[in-house]
Amino acid sequence: MRSYTVEKLKHMIYNTIAEADRKLTPADVEKKLARADWIDRKAVRLGIRELVSSGKLSYTYLYGRSFIEKSFRRPVRISERIVVKPPGKRYRPQSGEVTISIASGTAFGNGSHPSTYLALRALDYVLGGDYYAEEYDASYGLDVGTGTGILAIAMAMLGVERVVGLDLDPCALWEATQNVRLNNLGSRVTISDVALNSLQTPFSLIVANMAFPTLKAISGTCAEKAKRGAILILSGFKVSALAETLRAYLRNGFILIRQQIDHNWACLVFRKKGEAS
Ligand SMILES: C[S@@+](CC[C@H](N)C(=O)[O-])C[C@H]1O[C@@H](n2cnc3c(N)ncnc32)[C@H](O)[C@@H]1O
Numbered sequence: 001m002r003s004y005t006v007e008k009l010k011h012m013i014y015n016t017i018a019e020a021d022r023k024l025t026p027a028d029v030e031k032k033l034a035r036a037d038w039i040d041r042k043a044v045r046l047g048i049r050e051l052v053s054s055g056k057l058s059y060t061y062l063y064g065r066s067f068i069e070k071s072f073r074r075p076v077r078i079s080e081r082i083v084v085k086p087p088g089k090r091y092r093p094q095s096g097e098v099t100i101s102i103a104s105g106t107a108f109g110n111g112s113h114p115s116t117y118l119a120l121r122a123l124d125y126v127l128g129g130d131y132y133a134e135e136y137d138a139s140y141g142l143d144v145g146t147g148t149g150i151l152a153i154a155m156a157m158l159g160v161e162r163v164v165g166l167d168l169d170p171c172a173l174w175e176a177t178q179n180v181r182l183n184n185l186g187s188r189v190t191i192s193d194v195a196l197n198s199l200q201t202p203f204s205l206i207v208a209n210m211a212f213p214t215l216k217a218i219s220g221t222c223a224e225k226a227k228r229g230a231i232l233i234l235s236g237f238k239v240s241a242l243a244e245t246l247r248a249y250l251r252n253g254f255i256l257i258r259q260q261i262d263h264n265w266a267c268l269v270f271r272k273k274g275e276a277s
Pocket residue numbers: 107108109110111115116119144145146147148149150151166167168169172209210211214236
């Protein structure tokens with residue numbers, strides 16, 4: 001057995017949970033870390049307990065199972081303009097800031113995962129920053145794979161007039177609808193389970209935080225649903241899939257305008273070729 005410090009193990013536990021693409025139970029964390037032969041399960045359990053006592057991790061109990069997650073108990077700044085907070089916690093926004101309330105649940109997306117915060121930062125860049133603020137048509141936004149609804153809510157708060165959030169998971173659909181209400185956006189944000197290819201409206205802004213195979217599979221449909229000059233934000237894939245994702249979207253008439261990487265997760269921002277109409 002190799003020697004390791006308790007602090008290093010706690011760091012590994014925290015990162016395993018923070019970077020997972022789904023909610024993990026304590027047993028999942030033990031299993032993932034015990035693949036390294038120098039870590040024993042008892043030490044992982046102890047590390048989890050210490051991280052919970054120090055407030056860095058917390059247990060959530062959902063549908064009879066307990067999950068271990070990064071604590072989300074206070075407002076968290078995601079970007080210059082975006083702050084995400086649990087309901088019931090107060091935050092007084094500064095001028096130009098938006099505050100998104102997200103209730104805890106099973107759906108993905110409270111802002112703590114790199115794929116979510118990279119997408120939120122990209123939205124801030126496109127909608128709030130200097131790049132497009134003046135000329136950008138922010139009339140109709142689409143969030144494919146909405147989860148908690150966090151990106152759809154962010155779009156509306158940053159000025160997109162009407163937004164549709166799609167998901168196929170019934171829990172996500174319910175939680176996203178609740179979060180939209182919680183943020184008083186029921187008249188501008190619609191959560192739906194309709195298939196992406198059945199949507200009629202051409203969108204001026206599309207965001208999709210989804211796994212690489214799905215992003216690749218929907219590249220043609222995203223091109224069909226995007227207006228000329230529309231912005232497309234893709235997140236949810238690792239650096240290892242970046243080149244292939246890029247190729248799929250360049251082939252479908254998009255131009256790359258920004259690329260961000262964090263903790264080995266990538267986020268791309270494209271513009272659809274052609275002048276905005
Ligand atoms: C990684 S989560 C992203 C959640 C949230 N948008 C965020 O940024 O944190 C991906 C979501 O996509 C949904 N999803 C997966 N495949 C889908 C599909 N083909 N159509 C619609 N939603 C899908 C999943 O149910 C899940 O809620």
